[in-house]
Amino acid sequence: MATGILGQSAPAASTNTTVYTVPAATTATFNVNVCNRGAAPVYIRLAIGATGTPAVSEWVEFDAEILANQVHERTGFVAQAGKNVVVFTDTATVSVSVYGYEV
Secondary structure, three states, X not given: OOEEEEEEEOOOOOOOEEEEEOXXXXXXEEEEEEEEOOOOOEEEEXXXXXXXXXXXHHEEEEEEEEOOXXXXXXXXEEEEOOOEEEEEEOOOOEEEEEEEEEO
């Protein structure tokens, strides 16, 4: 059972990036923090999906704007084994952290 940081990434622009996958026989409770390290606004998408290519119904944020040097955080996610936290960003100045615990 892991606790704390479950996954981190600095995704490439215009690419779906899986930051964390819930392990087999596990349920995870977690938060997602997206930091814009750049001097210009960015747009991000966030999904909790069955694969690294989310279906339309799996996006929980879609083209949300994060201003320069700001943070966007979503809390209270619960997901079952095999689910993926997937992030898409239009600019490569984003850092993503998934933190929580697994049971």
